[in-house]
Amino acid sequence: MGNDCLLAIAGISKRFSGVKALDNVSFEVEKGEVRALIGENGAGKSTLIKILSGIHTADSGTIFFDNTKVDLKTPRDAQDLGIATVHQELNLVPSLTVSENVYMGRLPHKSGVIDYKQLHAETERVFQKLGVKIEPTAVVRTLGVAKRQFVEIAKALSQGAKLVIMDEPTSSLSAGEAENLFSVIKTLQSSGITFIYISHKLEELFKIADSVTVLRDGEFVATRDITDCTMDNLVELMVGREITTLFPKVKVELGEPVLHVDNLNRVGEFENISFTLNQGEILGVSGLVGAGRTELARCLYGISKPDSGHIYVNGQECIIHKPLDAVNQGICLVPEDRKLQGLVLKMSVQHNVSLATLSRLKKLLGLIDSKKETDAVNGAVSKLQIKTPSIKQLVGNLSGGNQQKVVLAKEVLANPKVLILDEPTRGVDVGAKAEIHRLIGAFVQKGGAVLMISSELPEILGMSDRILVMSKGRIVQEFGADEATQEKILSCAL
Amino acid sequence: MEKSFLQKYGIVLVLLLICAVLSFLSPVFLTAPNLINVIRQISINGILAIGMTLIIITGGIDLSVGSQVALTGAVVAGLLSSGTSIALAIIVGLAAGALIGFINGTIITKGGVPPFIVTLGMLTAARGITLIYTGGRPIYNLGSTFRFFGAGYVGGIPVPVIILGIILIISHFVAKHTVFGREVYAVGGNPEAAVYSGVNKNKRLVQVYTFMGFLSAITGIVLTSRLGSADPTAGTGFELDAIAAVVIGGTSMFGGEGAVTGTMIGALIIGVINNGLNLLNVSSYYQQVIKGVIVVGAVLMDGYARNKQKKPAKVS
Ligand SMILES: Nc1ncnc2c1ncn2[C@@H]1O[C@H](COP(=O)(O)OP(=O)(O)OP(=O)(O)O)[C@@H](O)[C@H]1O
Ligand SMILES: [Mg+2]
Secondary structure (H helix, E strand, O other): OOOOEEEEEEEEEEEEOOEEEEEEEEEEEEOOOEEEEEOOOOOOHHHHHHHHOOOOOOOEEEEEEOOEEEOOOOHHHHHHHOEEEEOOOOOOOOOOEHHHHHOOOOOOEEOOEEOHHHHHHHHHHHHHHHOOOOOOOOEHHHOOHHHHHHHHHHHHHOOOOOEEEEEOOOOOOOHHHHHHHHHHHHHHHHOOOEEEEEOOOHHHHHHHOOEEEEEEOOEEEEEEEHHHOOHHHHHHHHHOOOOOOOOOOOOOOOOOEEEEEEEEEEOOOEEEEEEEEEOOOEEEEEEOOOOOHHHHHHHHOOOOOOOEEEEEEOOEEOOOOOHHHHHHOOEEEEOOOHHHHHOOOOOEHHHHHOOOOHHHOEOHHHEEOHHHHHHHHHHHHHHOOOOOOOOOOEHHHOOHHHHHHHHHHHHHHOOOOEEEEEOOOOOOOHHHHHHHHHHHHHHHHOOOEEEEEOOOHHHHHHHOOEEEEEEOOEEEEEEEOOOOOHHHHHHHHO | OOOOHHHHHHHHHHHHHHHHHHHHHOOOOOOHHHHHHHHHHHHHHHHHHHHHHHHHHOOOOOOOHHHHHHHHHHHHHHHHHOOOOHHHHHHHHHHHHHHHHHHHHHHHHHOOOOHHHHHHHHHHHHHHHHHHHHOOOOEOOOOOHHHHHHHOEEOOEEHHHHHHHHHHHHHHHHHHHEHHHHHHHHHHHOHHHHHHOOOOHHHHHHHHHHHHHHHHHHHHHHHHHHHOOEOOOOOOOHHHHHHHHHHHOOOOOOOOOOOHHHHHHHHHHHHHHHHHHHHOOOOHHHHHHHHHHHHHHHHHHHHHHHHHHOOOOOOO
């Protein structure tokens, strides 16, 4: 171990009742570097991070921090040592304000009474450094996923840590916001702070990382300087075989219009939204976070009611006041936040996947046809390559990317006419992403229609037949598949 | 992951342990008549606790079950003493119970008032209505045929035990194998995700509270039948025993997890403790203290057994 080694992990193993999450993993991280940690969904990245932040304890192995052996029993132990973590799944208290969340556990006070003036001022300063505008007094529940992600990041950065660990921090950020984050990381790095950075967006790593460590099936594969790597190298190290990371779009003959939206408005969220979605079509919706895309999806799905405007399905006007109305019209939604809106974490993979399909699995007397159910679920699980020891596993125990696949499996199994996707491949590894794109392709080939919101331009450009660009609640531009480019979309989105 | 043996059956071991201790302390405890007696005594709490399990799985609570028992019992008794046929009286009683539950469920869902508050209100209101209806006096003269439901036997088994058994089997089946049951777990586990998946959350909640009212009415009928009269103060405190049985049985107060089979073990533990303390002639003042300690201790031991198996993740 050299003197400039900040963290050394030696022979770490971890099992979860029969599942081998980490197997004898060893590597070192140098002071002041940005180390990327990559691997397929379920490779063990988050588990390792949770061990380093005192949430899980390793079954065996040792951790050296600053050349001393450390025992991380609780998250507090890790924080006291100077290890701050932004976890993959957000852990904020929704009913409290932004600044209360940022300084939770370290609230500034005068003999027990919280000093709100200082609290808000300090929070303000952290966000200024991050270059994002978030009101310190806003209640977290009212914020979108991207802003919540920044609150988490602020929380970690404000701890004055020596090592900052980020588990997929950009999975819900748009390109511009990610750039903000990168420049903050660069600044902190130059002041001597070390980072461990997990991401499935491999292209980011070339901008931000100095070196990269690859895990596969819980085992250490390699550590490389980023300058020695190409994208293909990384993918091969992750997967252990060559795969196609790009799924070519299938050409589908467009059919009848299925969804027609006419002049839809909701004050403060979106204005004058009109478009038509045809059978067999993938309509991409691009735009910055906060452009009103998720709000539009929520409204089409009956989570919120429009102030004015009309929605037609198959030419018939329909009133959608609650999700059940939308489902009955054949509209399904893959929501943006899997933990909050997509999954019942306490239920099994099986029960989650079949949840939106129960009415079709019903026999006499409301009984669930269990053979039909297990067949359908097993089919979906293998089609999406969901990594789980069995379909009885609790969804809460799956890795993040596999949880995302469960949400997709659920909605695809429901076989809707219109599938609304809000960031469908968030947190999904490269191989699985191509798999999901293939699945979406197969869905429209069978006559389905897809409205796809995505902050990833390659995904939008690669998959869509047409692209709507939204900005400040309005549709500002429509592109055909062949005329759109990253630059054109970005310039309209601003 | 399928739960390990201890996780699933830890509470059964607790029950067996208590039984072992009692059979050591009292020679009468482990005799057939006494055990049948225990099961008969828990049938009332058992029926209520089954309904309470479903409610707690949705993340709710029903504090009004004791009052529901008294009111439905009084309704049935009132009809019987004025010469109505037993069948009609029972049907009206069951309908009255279901109606109270329906009202609870509707106010909770349509009015957006928390279950704790709604059912707390119903606890007082239903009790008041019972007192008004009965004029504060017990209703007697219910006829000897009616005694069958609370005090009769079929093939040597007390009728309340048979009723409990039937309800237990049906409820277990409904919870585990029907769309209704599955959606109830989903609503309790993550209401938002359930709604996003197209589950009619409000309908399920109303159904669960209505079912609770229906079970309260059955309890009211059994109790009135056994006592031979309807006392307007009957059922006071029943909600606490029912909730205790549910929690001892491993159902999470946060919702989304649990099973009626566990609840039945919980009800048995409470019943066995009551019975044992009586057999040992413990004074009723001490009984209350011991019961409280054992109830909390049982849950502690169960939790300890589970934790030994697998340390749960502190953050998911
Ligand atoms: N609490 C748990 N109980 C059981 N199994 C678990 C638990 N947490 C993780 N696992 C399993 O351990 C393995 C590694 O999971 P981990 O979350 O570390 O993956 P990951 O590399 O972060 O994946 P992703 O890219 O999808 O986030 C997976 O197979 C997962 O199912
Ligand atoms: Mg992860």
